[in-house]
Amino acid sequence: MKNTWLIALGLVPVLAGCSVFESNVVPPSPALTGVNAQNAAWQSQIQRVQDGDARFAPLEDARAALAEAEAQPQVADYAADELAGAHTAFEQAEQGWQALAGKRRPASDALGEVAEQAHRAQRLAEIARYTAIREINLETLIAVNDRLKARAAEQPTPATASASASGARDVRPVAKADQALVGQQVVPDRFGGVSFETGTARMKTESQAVVRQLAELLKAHPTVGVAIFGHTDSVGPSPESIDRFVAANPGLEKQAPTREDKVRAFNLALSAARARAVAQQLVENGIPARRIGARGFGDTRPVASNDTAEGRRANRRIEAVIVPGPDSPQAQRARAGS
Template sequence: MMISFSKSWLNKGVFVLSLSLGLLIAACAPPTKPVDLERAEAAVEQVQTDPNVTQYVPVRLDEAKEALQRAQVAWEKDESTEEVEHLAYLAQRRAAIAEVAAAEKAAQAEIKNLGQERQQMLMEVRELEARQAREQAKMAEARTRELEQRLAELDAEKTKRGYVLTLGDILFEVDRAELTPGGMQNLFRLVTFLKEYPDREVVIEGHTDSTGSAVYNQELSQRRADSVYKFLMNNGISPERIVARGYGEAYPVAPNDTAAGRQRNRRVEIVILGAGERAKEYQRPG
């Protein structure tokens, strides 16, 4: 009976001792960190690793870190749960604000960078266009010099109507429309020129002196102009590029009261038009 009583008290003592030790251990264990505080710490840590945050909004990052530190201090001082949660919430919000602000700044920087790149591209394009324009101007100038040289070789005279190549009376059979060998030789050079410059068209004008009837002179001037027309066409120049007109005695270049003057008036003028001008639309100025 005595032994049973002792065991009962012994078991109770062990239980009490175990309970006391458990309470003591629980009292000594560190308190569990609030979930809101852990979230705030994670949020601040995340924004700290964002290069946009550190580059564009370091002040916002400092504000988030400062708010987190206040929340941590409040928890360590065992302030009220509401206070800790409030401060942790502020830290999370400031971390989120820092992240959003950094994203906006990064986007603005990207837009600015794209604008600068676009401006640079525009400048490069304009420089390229200017360089091409200069090169084209040089090429055009070179072509103009070459054209003038070729026209000079044809003995063409520069006038208000364009360049004019004159075939004198001696390049035709007397009182006839047939070309002499010398006239053909001159026209072969013109054929070569027109083939080299396919954008050029010509107007062939026949002229006479005032000797004889006006009707006959007009007919002779037209036949001579037609003779030149046919020669050019037969040597590969498109008839679309040629117009032949006879003016008779209408446009003298010298008085008809001397033999020398009359000889100058008996002529065929070939007007070499400018680039883009059309022979069929050409009107001789009065």
């Protein structure tokens, strides 16, 4: 089914100009300056253990990260490529270390090569694990949001005018105030829309103020999270853009897609890249990445007809919905197994 590669493609940041969200979750490998400092640092990472064996700390860190990634449920579903890359890098690092482990003082440049592969393995393993966690959580958040929307459609929001008119002070606990926000679509409904340069994930300058307002709201309500949903209209990009997109994704061409398939794949990837760009901006504004989910839906959830310019403008949108966060009562009960 072509839907399979459409879904897989939506999980990978492939468009030029989009921000790679994982870089905000996984720290880069440490950078050392100065040859002497670097040499000393590599040598200090060697740990002599029982029976004269030696261990190299970067390799052990990578081994632990890989074990955690493999233990993460559904990691193979959401981050198979990253996990495979982690395995490859780890095997190369381990082979390099085996060639050096018996030496009393291995050459620093050789240690550096092993460390580089080990750091790459660790980063890819952590990216794979975090990606799976985020995707699993986001599936839950989407389901919660759908239920909340359905409930809101059936039940009117309780009136609060009398309390406001009397000047009564709101003495509810912070968690309750946070929970009152859950289910609200604050972008575009509350703060306005987020727009991008045509065919890219580069946010327009004026839209950054919207993201800052959203960040301030999240800071003021620490137990909630936010789900960022990207949507496009059904119109495809120029033939040149399609060609560049396919060239950047060689696996797509192997599926022998029609032009319509290519347009849908492009729109799906673009919407995901835009959602991640908003998430990136939130992180840069001080919101922990674990409180943010980002997903693109392409042109699959229109709110207006794509036959008119006005309808297409309405369909090109970012939605930000407040959802229970990782520190919410719901999440705490789930962790406790209740």
